Amino acid sequence: NAGVTQTPKFRVLKTGQSMTLLCAQDMNHEYMYWYRQDPGMGLRLIHYSVGEGTTAKGEVPDGYNVSRLKKQNFLLGLESAAPSQTSVYFCASRPGQPYEQYFGPGTRLTVT
């Protein structure tokens, strides 16, 4: 099993550009999450999904959109990137129980 994978690993964007981050999991997990990690801030939840076709807002959803068209994939979109979105983005998934989340390796995004 590959577990949770993220594409791309690194990306540099100019302000105003758009992009999509892809998260894929091969563990048949129902729940998937997108976090951002900034120095001194820990991980903050952007959006999450409790099943195929569903999404919900997390703690810091502004400026991001998500889609879960297939159970194994969870996409994070930035429509108009801003320097404040420079961060490391992590995707995670979990089964119904026992609630532990499995993390991908992360995507380092820089917006100039």
Add this chain to the structure above:
Amino acid sequence: AQSVTQLGSHVSVSEGALVLLRCNYSSSVPPYLFWYVQYPNQGLQLLLKYTTGATLVKGINGFEAEFKKSETSFHLTNPSAHMSDAAAYFCAVTTNSGYSTLTFGKGTMLLVSP
């Protein structure tokens, strides 16, 4: 609402010394508690978890944590630090609601010197 406080953004120990990383949580319902470790330029890896039952839980690499409800704490310990333990450690809390999300602390960087 739930929250996590990790005391100390950086903790320094010598190799072979005791490691103590502090975590206090706030939750209005019985919590499920986790410690994750993040090595440089990697994702988060589960170290250990408490859901129900025994309050002293053991994890990988000699780490353990004790759930103390009266103190709302879940401190992480290791009796003997290794150089390879140098990493960022995150405490997280959730509840047993199916839709419940994880709330993370801001993390503690463990530095191990020879």
